[in-house]
Amino acid sequence: MGFNLMTFLQSPRQVFVVRCAIISVIASIFTLHSHAEVIKLTASCDVELGAINAVCVRSSEGSVAVYGWDQAVKHVLLTHGRRDVVWRARKAAESAKVVAPARERDLLENGLDYWGRFPQARYHDYAQQTTKVPSHSWTVNQWVEGGDAIHLSGTRFEVIETPGFTRGAVSYVAVLDGKRVGFIGDLIYGDGKLLDLYSYQDAIPVAQIRGYHGYGARLADLVASLNRIIDAKLDVAVPARGPIIPNPTDAATKLRQRVQAIYHNYLSTNALNWYFKEDRMRACGRRVLGQDADIELMPYCEYDTTPDWIYENSTSRLILSETGAGFLLDCGSDRVIEAIEELIQQQAVDKVEGIFVTHFHDDHTDAVAKAVKVFQSPVYATEEYSDLLEQPAAFHLPAMTENPIANIKVMKDGATMKWHEYTFTFHFFPGQAFYHGAMLVEKDGEKPVFFIGDAFAPSGFDDYCILNRNLLHDHEGYLLCLEKICDAGDCWLINEHIRHVFKFNATELDHLTNRYRERRNLIRETVAWDDANYAVDEQWAVFYPRSETLSSKEVKTIELRITNHSAKARDYSLKFNLPENVVSLDKVFQKLTVQAGSMGTASIRLKARGRWKDHPWRIITADIETDGIHVREWSDAYLTLKEVTR
Ligand SMILES: [Zn+2]
Incomplete structure (x- = not known):
C-alpha cells in the first residue's frame, strides 16, 4: 500500500511543521551543531532529523527513544552498533535502559578488544570490516533478536532481523496511532538507496570466499532483509540517516532491484571466475540474485605460455637480459629470494639490477626490503603509491605488509628507462587497488609485455575487494587502466598470480569498458550521496598518518585528507573529536574548501597530556558536514602514548 507523508500527517499545522523541518535540515547543512526541528510523525511519535535521526515515542507510562533523544526517556533502542550511529544514543543512555540486537554484541561490547588488537590486526587484514567500531564498551540492558516482541512503556515493538549494512542489525516495528511504523537503521536510505557498498564486503562461506574476495557479500542479507520489510507492510519508515521514508515497500522493492543489478554486473566481468571457477561464481550469484537468476560470466580471453625471457616464481617475475642480468617484479616471500639465489649459483643469472613493486599487498611486498639487501639493487615504484610502500604504518588498507621499503626510486607516470636490450615504461595503474602501478616492457622483435600487477585476469577485473578503492570515473581507476591497455597496442x-600471458581483443576491451561504466551508473542511482565514488571509497575522508605516537613533549601533526568526488566544489565544516589525554594546539572546529575531483587537507597539531589510564591507545575521530553529507565520528586515527624512558 502506498503512503504519503503529507496526507498521513493529521493537520495542516503538522504539514507546516514538516515543511519547516525540511527547510531547516537544508539550512542546517552548513553548520555542525544546528538545532534541528522536530517532526510530529504521529500523535505519539516525534522525529528529529539530523546527522542521525532521533525518535521519541510517548505514552502515559513513559517515553521510548530510537537511535537517541536528548530529553530523559526510559528506554533507547539501537538498530546496530556502529560508532558513527550509536553516538546519538549516548545522552539518552545516561539514564535510560539500552535495548540492542544480540548479533551486534561484538561491535557494542568488544570495541576495547578490537582497538587493542588494531596495531597488529591492521596488517595482513583480509577480513575487510569497518573500523567504525566504538572505542568504548556499551552497557546494554536487553539484547533482542528477530521474532522478539518487547513491551516498553506501553508500546509493543516487534523485532525483525535486518542485517546487511552490519552483520547483525535489526529493525523495530510498532503500531503508533494506528500506523505501522518501522525503525530500520541504515537498511534503506531515502527512495531505495544505500549509504555505500563497501560496508557490505564480507566472507561468503558457501563459496569458500573470505572477506577479502567478498564484494557485496552482505547484499544477500540485504535482499533478505528488504523482503522482510516488504512483508512487514509498513506505513512509514524512519531510518537512522536520511529522510523519512513515506512508502517503505516501494523503497525496499526499488533497492532490491538496484543492488541485484549491481551484483549481476559485478559477476559478469569478474576475475574470480578465472581463479575460483564458474561453480563458485554461480553460488555467489544465487545468494543475491535468487535461485534461478540468470548469471552472466565473461568467457576467458586469449592466453598463452609465458615467453622464455621471463622467469616465473610465485607472485614474482624476473626479466632476464641476454647480458645475464635480471630485473625483479615484486617479492612476496623469502622463497622467491632463495629461488633467485639458486639461479645465480647455477649461473643462469648474474645479479638482480632492480626491483619494481607493482602494489602494496603483502604477497608482493613482504620480502622486498630483504631482497633489496640481499641483491643490493634499487627499488622502483610510481609516485602515487611510493609513500605507502615506504611507510605502511601511515595507512590502513587491505592485505598490507608491515615491512617498509626504504629509498624507493620514485618514477613519474609514463617515465621510461632503458635497461640493457629492454625499454621499461612505468605507469600509475589504479586497477586492483588505487595504490598500484604497472610496467610495460618492450624489446626489438618481441611482442611487448605489460606487467599489470593484480589488475586483470582473463575473465575480467580484480575488483572483488572494494576497500582497495577502485574509483569509478572515466580516466581514473579501472577505466584509466583500460585506456592504458588500449594505448599500449x-x-x-x-598478472603474477596467473601462469600465462593473456590479452583482451578490441571487442573484449569495449565490453569491459561498457560494463564498468554501466556499473558506475547503477551505483550512482543507488548511493545516497551525489557521486558513485562515495559508495566505493571508504577513504574519501581519512586521517594521515592513520596512526601516530604522542608524547607530552613533542608536537605531532595529523592530517584529515578529504577527496571531493562530487562534480562541484565543496565547503566542509569539520570537527576533530579529541579523546581523553590528548590536547590540540589548533582549533577543533575547522573549515575546508575542496575543488571538484580534488583532495584537500585539514590538519591538527596534537600532544599527549597526563597519565593514560586503562589502555595505551586513544582514537581521534572527525565529524564532517558539507552539502547533503553529514557524518559524525566518521574517520578515525589510532594514537598511542610514547613510552617515556627515565
Ligand atoms: Zn597479489
Whole structure:
C-alpha cells in the first residue's frame, strides 16, 4: 500500500511543521551543531532529523527513544552498533535502559578488544570490516533478536532481523496511532538507496570466499532483509540517516532491484571466475540474485605460455637480459629470494639490477626490503603509491605488509628507462587497488609485455575487494587502466598470480569498458550521496598518518585528507573529536574548501597530556558536514602514548 507523508500527517499545522523541518535540515547543512526541528510523525511519535535521526515515542507510562533523544526517556533502542550511529544514543543512555540486537554484541561490547588488537590486526587484514567500531564498551540492558516482541512503556515493538549494512542489525516495528511504523537503521536510505557498498564486503562461506574476495557479500542479507520489510507492510519508515521514508515497500522493492543489478554486473566481468571457477561464481550469484537468476560470466580471453625471457616464481617475475642480468617484479616471500639465489649459483643469472613493486599487498611486498639487501639493487615504484610502500604504518588498507621499503626510486607516470636490450615504461595503474602501478616492457622483435600487477585476469577485473578503492570515473581507476591497455597496442598482459600471458581483443576491451561504466551508473542511482565514488571509497575522508605516537613533549601533526568526488566544489565544516589525554594546539572546529575531483587537507597539531589510564591507545575521530553529507565520528586515527624512558 502506498503512503504519503503529507496526507498521513493529521493537520495542516503538522504539514507546516514538516515543511519547516525540511527547510531547516537544508539550512542546517552548513553548520555542525544546528538545532534541528522536530517532526510530529504521529500523535505519539516525534522525529528529529539530523546527522542521525532521533525518535521519541510517548505514552502515559513513559517515553521510548530510537537511535537517541536528548530529553530523559526510559528506554533507547539501537538498530546496530556502529560508532558513527550509536553516538546519538549516548545522552539518552545516561539514564535510560539500552535495548540492542544480540548479533551486534561484538561491535557494542568488544570495541576495547578490537582497538587493542588494531596495531597488529591492521596488517595482513583480509577480513575487510569497518573500523567504525566504538572505542568504548556499551552497557546494554536487553539484547533482542528477530521474532522478539518487547513491551516498553506501553508500546509493543516487534523485532525483525535486518542485517546487511552490519552483520547483525535489526529493525523495530510498532503500531503508533494506528500506523505501522518501522525503525530500520541504515537498511534503506531515502527512495531505495544505500549509504555505500563497501560496508557490505564480507566472507561468503558457501563459496569458500573470505572477506577479502567478498564484494557485496552482505547484499544477500540485504535482499533478505528488504523482503522482510516488504512483508512487514509498513506505513512509514524512519531510518537512522536520511529522510523519512513515506512508502517503505516501494523503497525496499526499488533497492532490491538496484543492488541485484549491481551484483549481476559485478559477476559478469569478474576475475574470480578465472581463479575460483564458474561453480563458485554461480553460488555467489544465487545468494543475491535468487535461485534461478540468470548469471552472466565473461568467457576467458586469449592466453598463452609465458615467453622464455621471463622467469616465473610465485607472485614474482624476473626479466632476464641476454647480458645475464635480471630485473625483479615484486617479492612476496623469502622463497622467491632463495629461488633467485639458486639461479645465480647455477649461473643462469648474474645479479638482480632492480626491483619494481607493482602494489602494496603483502604477497608482493613482504620480502622486498630483504631482497633489496640481499641483491643490493634499487627499488622502483610510481609516485602515487611510493609513500605507502615506504611507510605502511601511515595507512590502513587491505592485505598490507608491515615491512617498509626504504629509498624507493620514485618514477613519474609514463617515465621510461632503458635497461640493457629492454625499454621499461612505468605507469600509475589504479586497477586492483588505487595504490598500484604497472610496467610495460618492450624489446626489438618481441611482442611487448605489460606487467599489470593484480589488475586483470582473463575473465575480467580484480575488483572483488572494494576497500582497495577502485574509483569509478572515466580516466581514473579501472577505466584509466583500460585506456592504458588500449594505448599500449598489441601486447601481452601479465598478472603474477596467473601462469600465462593473456590479452583482451578490441571487442573484449569495449565490453569491459561498457560494463564498468554501466556499473558506475547503477551505483550512482543507488548511493545516497551525489557521486558513485562515495559508495566505493571508504577513504574519501581519512586521517594521515592513520596512526601516530604522542608524547607530552613533542608536537605531532595529523592530517584529515578529504577527496571531493562530487562534480562541484565543496565547503566542509569539520570537527576533530579529541579523546581523553590528548590536547590540540589548533582549533577543533575547522573549515575546508575542496575543488571538484580534488583532495584537500585539514590538519591538527596534537600532544599527549597526563597519565593514560586503562589502555595505551586513544582514537581521534572527525565529524564532517558539507552539502547533503553529514557524518559524525566518521574517520578515525589510532594514537598511542610514547613510552617515556627515565
Ligand atoms: Zn597479489
